[in-house]
Amino acid sequence: MAATPPPAWGPRTLEPSAGQTVGPFFAFGLDYAKKHEVAFPHSPGAIVLGGTVYDGAGAPVPDAVVEIWGADSDGTIPRARGSRRRDDHTFTGFGRAFTDDDGRWELWTRNPGAARGKAPFFAALLFARGLPDKLHTRIYLPEDTEALAADRLLASLEPEERDTLIATRLADGGLRHDIRIQGDRETVFITF
Amino acid sequence: MTAPVPTAGAPRTAAAPETLLASEDMPPQSQITREIRDLHAATDAREAAGEPVPATLRDFAPYRSSILRHPTKNPRLVDPETIELLSPAFGQRDVARIESDLTLQHRGEPQGERITVEGRLLDSWGRPIANELVEVWQANAAGRYIHQRDQHPAPLDPHFTGAGRTVTDDQGRWKFTTIKPGPYPWKNHVNAWRPAHIHFSIFGSGFTQRIVTQMYFPGDPLFALDPIYNSIHRQRDRDALIATYDHDLTVPEFSMGYRWDIVVDGPDATWFEQDGEH
Numbered sequence: 001m002a003a004t005p006p007p008a009w010g011p012r013t014l015e016p017s018a019g020q021t022v023g024p025f026f027a028f029g030l031d032y033a034k035k036h037e038v039a040f041p042h043s044p045g046a047i048v049l050g051g052t053v054y055d056g057a058g059a060p061v062p063d064a065v066v067e068i069w070g071a072d073s074d075g076t077i078p079r080a081r082g083s084r085r086r087d088d089h090t091f092t093g094f095g096r097a098f099t100d101d102d103g104r105w106e107l108w109t110r111n112p113g114a115a116r117g118k119a120p121f122f123a124a125l126l127f128a129r130g131l132p133d134k135l136h137t138r139i140y141l142p143e144d145t146e147a148l149a150a151d152r153l154l155a156s157l158e159p160e161e162r163d164t165l166i167a168t169r170l171a172d173g174g175l176r177h178d179i180r181i182q183g184d185r186e187t188v189f190i191t192f
Numbered sequence: 193m194t195a196p197v198p199t200a201g202a203p204r205t206a207a208a209p210e211t212l213l214a215s216e217d218m219p220p221q222s223q224i225t226r227e228i229r230d231l232h233a234a235t236d237a238r239e240a241a242g243e244p245v246p247a248t249l250r251d252f253a254p255y256r257s258s259i260l261r262h263p264t265k266n267p268r269l270v271d272p273e274t275i276e277l278l279s280p281a282f283g284q285r286d287v288a289r290i291e292s293d294l295t296l297q298h299r300g301e302p303q304g305e306r307i308t309v310e311g312r313l314l315d316s317w318g319r320p321i322a323n324e325l326v327e328v329w330q331a332n333a334a335g336r337y338i339h340q341r342d343q344h345p346a347p348l349d350p351h352f353t354g355a356g357r358t359v360t361d362d363q364g365r366w367k368f369t370t371i372k373p374g375p376y377p378w379k380n381h382v383n384a385w386r387p388a389h390i391h392f393s394i395f396g397s398g399f400t401q402r403i404v405t406q407m408y409f410p411g412d413p414l415f416a417l418d419p420i421y422n423s424i425h426r427q428r429d430r431d432a433l434i435a436t437y438d439h440d441l442t443v444p445e446f447s448m449g450y451r452w453d454i455v456v457d458g459p460d461a462t463w464f465e466q467d468g469e470h
């Protein structure tokens with residue numbers, strides 16, 4: 001645990017529940033309409049963020065879940081409800097995508113704005129059949145090289161590790177970001 | 193089981209998801225049980241030597257599909273930043289009340305033993321977490337999922353889908369009415385059966401606290417045999433995923449009652465609300 005609770009709270013009294021794999025049959029449990037439409041498609045500022053999830057043999061993972069949670073384009077943290085029942089205009093910051101048979105996931109969202117000059121990123125979570133517990137990572141926007149250079153997590157990494165956390169901007173304004181669970185160019189995952 | 197050698201070069205063509213469900217070696221249960229026991233002993237030794245080990249082992253070869261699907265490097269410890277300290281906001285507008293009753297989703301009553309499962313969502317200090325989303329999914333009483341990739345030749349139940357959701361109340365409480373799921377076979381090894389379980393997806397008050405886990409039922413004879421349950425290496429952590437039968441929650445002439453509390457870990461927004469600064 002990186003952060004420290006206020007001393008007045010005393011010690012923790014309960015052990016956290018342990019995570020388990022999402023399993024093979026999550027689709028009907030975690031699915032809902034427009035789960036990947038964090039921003040309404042083609043609305044002003046809406047972009048497609050997507051990529052492919054790969055396993056340790058370089059094979060696409062067709063049964064994974066990617067979740068993202070990000071600030072709005074002005075850097076504010078969305079507090080609006082409705083991520084699970086979209087009204088087609090409220091930006092809630094949260095979305096979920098399942099990989100398809102080619103291991104590909106994508107969401108409509110907005111570019112997160114910077115919080116106090118820091119490098120903007122999406123908080124991301126990965127679940128998959130065969131993955132015994134969740135994996136946290138970050139997906140950084142590629143543009144602000146100064147902020148990226150100053151980022152504490154990125155600065156602590158080797159260059160090839162750093163690259164696994166920075167998305168690629170596409171000509172149409174979208175972002176591409178592959179996630180490699182294991183092996184060659186393995187994505188950097190994080191814990192708190 | 194050693195880690196596989198990653199292949200360089202172009203990504204492979206995708207295999208049909210159904211074909212990935214069977215393990216390549218299909219060992220007997222005795223081998224899987226031995227692997228589980230050996231890994232638990234090795235993990236105990238690592239912990240005894242002072243190494244911090246997460247509650248759930250992602251590198252857990254008895255669960256064959258984890259072999260190529262776990263990172264080889266330890267996750268980096270980071271200070272969570274603003275977005276990670278908060279969670280998406282959920283509320284009653286996200287979920288209809290009826291969605292927490294899995295027995296009411298069709299015209300008729302589902303087959304099986306009607307149960308209620310209820311509990312609280314708590315942080316590590318035992319404080320309730322209100323207004324967070326809890327999603328569940330499960331097999332029917334015969335151990336069959338409605339999912340199209342489920343090949344188990346047990347009957348589907350036309351009156352049971354097996355998915356529900358709710359939002360915790362101001363005391364962190366949640367409750368589902370459903371039927372007890374059956375154990376089901378899978379292709380991790382020869383004669384592999386999962387203990388009966390309900391899948392849970394939970395949001396805490398911070399994104400760092402989000403978990404997906406499984407709730408089990410007391411006294412299941414399959415516990416010691418199941419590589420997924422045993423990817424949690426400490427007995428006390430495994431025990432904590434087993435609901436308690438509570439006769440006070442059993443409704444006369446209607447349903448059996450189970451209680452299970454969910455505890456999430458990690459820094460959360462309330463630290464920052466209560467302690468100014470940030």
Ligand SMILES: [Fe+2]
Pocket residue numbers: 023025331386389391
């Ligand atoms: Fe399951």
